Amino acid sequence: MxxxxxxxxxxxxxxxxxxxxxxxxxxxxxxxxxxxxxxxxxxxxxxxxxxxxxxxxxxxxxxxxxxxxxxxxxxxxxxxxxxxxxxxxxxxxxxxxxxxxxxxxxxxxxxxxxxxxxxxxxxxxxxxxxxxxxxxxxxxxxxxxxxxxxxxxxxxxxxxxxxxxxxxxxxxxxxxxxxxxxxxxxxxxxxxxxxxxxxxxxxxxxxxxxxxxxxxxxxxxxxxxxxxxxxxxxxxxxxxxxxxxxxxxxxxxxxxxxxxxxxxxxxxxxxxxxxxxxxFVGPTGSFAECIDRALASEARPFFISDSGDNPTAGGSGDVTWGLTRLLERSEFQGAGGPVVIYASLPGPAAVRTMVDAGVGATVTVTAGAEVDAVHAGPITMTGRVHAIRHGDKDALVEAVLQVGSVFAILTQLRKPYHHERDFTDLQLAPRAANLVIVKIGYLEPELFDMAADWMLALTPGGVDQDLVRLGHHRIRRPIWPFDTTFPSPDxxxxxxxxxxxxxxxxxx
Incomplete structure (x- = not known):
């Protein structure tokens, strides 16, 4: 050699x-x-x-x-x-x-x-x-x-x-x-x-x-x-x-x-x-329970993981179930309600509409569920264009739509949100928000350090935390936690x- x-x-x-x-x-x-x-x-x-x-x-x-x-x-x-x-x-x-x-x-x-x-x-x-x-x-x-x-x-x-x-x-x-x-x-x-x-x-x-x-x-x-x-x-x-x-x-x-x-x-x-x-690495609950806990808490910002559609674990990223449930809540339907940042939802057509309209415009757009419509269909929203950003290596184009007191990040392509700059580059202030809801599982280090409190929402999607209900049929059995009683392994x-x-x- x-x-x-x-x-x-x-x-x-x-x-x-x-x-x-x-x-x-x-x-x-x-x-x-x-x-x-x-x-x-x-x-x-x-x-x-x-x-x-x-x-x-x-x-x-x-x-x-x-x-x-x-x-x-x-x-x-x-x-x-x-x-x-x-x-x-x-x-x-x-x-x-x-x-x-x-x-x-x-x-x-x-x-x-x-x-x-x-x-x-x-x-x-x-x-x-x-x-x-x-x-x-x-x-x-x-x-x-x-x-x-x-x-x-x-x-x-x-x-x-x-x-x-x-x-x-x-x-x-x-x-x-x-x-x-x-x-x-x-x-x-x-x-x-x-x-x-x-x-x-x-x-x-x-x-x-x-x-x-x-x-x-x-x-x-x-x-x-x-x-x-x-x-x-x-x-x-x-x-x-x-x-x-x-x-x-x-x-x-x-x-x-x-x-x-x-x-x-x-x-x-x-x-x-x-x-x-x-x-679980943190406290868990249904999506509704997590939001209720966050609203009752004085901790700010309060982070919630929308875990079932986590794009860094394999989720499609375009499941609309969480954002749909969030916008249905009366607490957030007025601009003066608790400030919520939601990251994120792919919607290329919606992003194009927002880019064409420009920051400050009021638009009606439809996004999500182009890939995964198993749990909810596309969501239609009317709101104000808060920010637009071009050139992200994952999302390509990002646009923030304010609907009531919710600032929803829409993207051309799916993107994980792990860093404070992911928000501040979009003129969002996560540290000043009441709630920050992210499609993620356990919080990445920068978000973990930023969160005053945190819960993991057990939401549906391609990386549902409830493994047993997903329907595995090719894994070797018996295996924990799909099986709870079996001989000690070799x-x-x-x-x-x-x-x-x-x-x-x-x-x-």
Whole structure:
């Protein structure tokens, strides 16, 4: 191997709900290619210790906003380009390593394990001796086959994901360290201990802000520090897909078989012993109950999560149910009522009308339910155009409509609202509002710090928190909380061989 190993970067990421009629197309992944991939990650820039440690070659990465099932043609188009670009790299120089940059919960039409399928195709290009390091979201799903095809695999340790960059950097650093041990061969490949768990919980019940997830994830670095261990990871899985691989899992990677097996067993045992203790990260209620509580409270601003249509968990974003219920309330039907900010609802035609009319105009517009009309149809509103903003990378165009005392944010395309500037850029003052209602689950850090109080509204949509009523039919049963009585699971570690060995047997 040359003094600087050649490491390619590729992957596709889309957290995918099977319970929304939305579909994800290729442009939603906003593909980055060649040097754009390196530009995306400052820890790989020239002049940094990690950037200078290898010859990093970007193939293609695509990160889509969470949404509906990925159309097969879109996957095939992007996968083919990844293979083509990897082939171009391989034709010019041997590829020593591959950083597989994924989320882990992508559902593709006609595929049962999309990330494994993609990596299998990539393996045919980079070769069996290429070392692969995967980084994932802790809400990803880790099949036995995916673990087998990788040499290193890790995931976030925080929810909300404040350690996303740290995790990706760790995946790259572990890969560089492994390559420095010598030529990529069976002799230097670490062992992987994998334990699947019959648990499938929403992220809003597994936040690391509170117990028991807080304590569980505090164990991860302790296991990682064990002699003979390289990395330890715990996945809670993704609850709104519907595939056999959707479940919690533990993977510990290292050189000592006893150490990795013991570490994996410790984490799995802690997870299982607490499976019935997981609860929502904040107080919950129906949408009406949350609004009633907010109006009765003196805390300002009072945040409410319209959780069932959370676009950052896979919701379509255009469910009108929450905004319809809000505007029906008499408290908000006059301009002098309690100030409410509602974020948000896609309505491209409505936004065009508001842009044409201009700020200050009174308009009647119809928005929402173009994709997901399962729970409510399009909503028609008459109000004053409060603000218009062009150029957002997700929404493209945003427009605020004041209806009574409600300031509803309408968008050309769906957008998550996670930062104070998302509101202030629209001449809205969330800190001065009575209520801020956001399509989100647990509050992202900036909103969490801003909220004087907060409730999670259990609303309908593609990422409904009431998992049992969604109708899963392909997940492995029994599994908690869909089943409440079943035999204790097998928590013995499955020690998986190097990825260029043969793997046989079921994904158990």
């Amino acid at each position: 040359a003094s600087r190993p050649v490491i390619a970067i590729a992957g596709l990421a889309c957290e995918t709900s099977a319970f929304t009629p939305a579909r994800t197309l290729a442009p939603a992944f906003h593909p980055r290619r060649d040097h754009e991939v390196i530009d995306e990650y400052t820890f790989l820039h020239p002049g940094t210790s990690l950037g200078d440690a290898a010859d990093w070659r970007g193939a293609l990465i695509g990160h889509a906003l969470p949404g509906g099932i990925v159309v097969r043609a879109a996957f095939e188009e992007l996968a083919a380009e990844i293979i083509s670009r990897l082939s171009q790299i391989a034709n010019s120089t041997p590829i020593d390593g591959l950083w597989f940059d994924i989320h882990g919960a992508m559902v593709v039409e006609g595929l049962h394990d999309a990330e494994f399928e993609l990596l299998t195709r990539m393996r045919k290009v980079v070769g069996p001796d290429c070392l692969v390091s995967a980084s994932m979201d802790l809400h990803g799903n880790v099949s036995r086959n995916l673990v087998h095809q990788t040499d290193l695999i890790t995931c976030y340790r925080m929810a909300p994901h404040e350690d996303e960059t740290e995790t990706k950097e760790r995946a790259c650093r572990n890969l560089v360290d492994l390559l420095r041990r010598g030529c990529p061969s069976r002799a230097v490949r670490p062992l992987k201990a994998w334990i699947p768990l019959p648990i499938l919980l929403p992220g809003e019940q597994t936040s690391t802000r509170v117990e028991p997830a807080k304590g569980l994830y505090a164990l991860v670095p302790r296991v990682e520090e064990t002699e003979g261990v390289i990395d330890a990871a715990v996945w809670v899985g993704y609850a709104w897909a519907d595939e056999p691989r959707n479940r919690a899992a533990v993977v510990v990677t290292g050189w000592d078989q006893e150490a990795v097996a013991a570490g994996a067993h410790l984490l799995a045992q802690r997870f299982w012993s607490a499976h019935a203790d997981f609860h 928590l013995c570690a499955r020690v998986i061989p190097a990825s260029n060995d043969t793997l046989s047997g079921p994904d158990e």
